[in-house]
Amino acid sequence: MTESRPVRVRFAPSPTGMLHIGGARTALFNWAFARSRGGTFLLRIEDTDTERNSVESLQSILDSMRWLGLDWNEGPEADGNFGPYFQSERVESYNAAMARGLTEGWLYRCFATAEELEVQREEARAAKTNWRFDARFRDLSQEEAEARHAKGERNVLRFRVPEGEDIVIKDHIRGEVKFTSNDVEDWVAVRPNGMPTYNFVCALDDSAMEISHVIRGEEHLVNTPKQILVYRALGLAEPEYAHVPLILGQDGKKLSKRTGDTALGDYISKGYPADALFNFLCLLGFSIDDKTDVFTREELLAAFDLKRISKGGALFDTDKLHWLCGDWIRRMQSPSFTAAVLPYLIDAGLVPEDASADANLQLLVAAFQERITLYSELPAQAAGMFGEMPEYDGKAQKALRADGVSDVLEAVAKAVDASAWPMEDFSATVKAVAGELDLGMGKVMKPVRAALTGTLGGPELADVVRILGKQRSLKRLQECLTVIGESLEDSAQEG
């Protein structure tokens, strides 16, 4: 485990869907390892399953990687001397290995169909006996096999797994993991259509691309022996391994769509801050020390070490994620927060398409910065600050029905009207009013807030008034008085 090869790691997604949260974290650990060790991070696209590939998937994966800030040195839309980086474009090299395997005998043709093997598996399962691959064609002579192949008989290439060989994986996270080749079946290395399968090409490509460390999800641990056998058959140097623990859903099982959003894209579109998600992903299975849980990419790189990745799976805890999001948002510089949130305001139709962040909008947005967790929450929370009049919610209506509200609103409106603009000290003004009416601050602030914003929560009223401006503030107070007056008449008539 102490080779001095240059560090080259890869993330190898298959373009069959959006980037999964677990995949994103694997990519992140690879990236962090490369960046912290002055190594190379490359992206390889595993598109050997022609049935399920799609260009949309590929694009969304690349977008998600970039959103998270995981830049790659080699791969699609990048340079690199070890390409092509799409497996579908590397078939010549695979063909060469196949030919060699056939010649050397570690690959052989198998004419059993997937269907009939499946029947055997079912039978074994029903009989509760352990399924063991029946290597029927293992000893067919090469001549006969080639003859049947030449006649066009459908066949796959299987890997001839040697018997009684110890296979020890030296894993940076788990230590030594021991297998015996007797537990490995003669797996399919090449499909009938000539396209090789994952375990075969993975080893071939990792070797060809001079990958020094294979950092991937723990679910791959059990098929690592197959890949090691390929290295041994070809006399290639093995990479070092690090199998990272799984991310678990609330049910304690591998995170899946059943237990929540699993695609990074979902979090992007829901307005999660990228830095927070990055931070959170790190926290799932990695720690810097005993007390640091909020950190930047730079801080991560300074501390990153495969040894600090834990072994057990980690539950995806949305509470903590949301806390992190809020924390990151609170730490943001006001201008970048405004920039991040502007698209959501535009989307909600609260500001015009071509809106730029003028001083007033800056002010407004800043007033809500410490109150939201996701960028996408701003429109709903700040809606009352836009337009001429707010909508009064239930609590606000109740507050406005209290005794003496009219006097309060009237007095405050008068004070606001009389004051210079921008108001030096709104609080002082209200205090004066409260003194005049012989009321506590709360008694005054509450109805004023209700009248001004339509809700009982939100930013400081001094900010609200400043953001609304003199005219709008006055209008809201006065129209609110009218509304109250009408409803009083109503209830008088009723009574």
Next chain:
RNA sequence: GGUCCCAUCGUCUAGUCUGGCCUAGGACACCAGGUUUUCAUCCUGGCAACAGGGGUUCGAAUCCCCUUGGGAUCACCA
């Protein structure tokens, strides 16, 4: 079921390799106070864990074994 992995507060984790400094630390969540014109923030405090059993040792969360529990995987997907 076979093979493999894992096991500290409800959750994420520090501590485990290199036994003693651990009457087990931090964070989220939760609860109780406080600051504040509201909400949010912020501050203070509280609740809460070494899965069980055997060893080894002067001494074990830390080392060994067993049990139990959880997970991954068992495709002509990756």
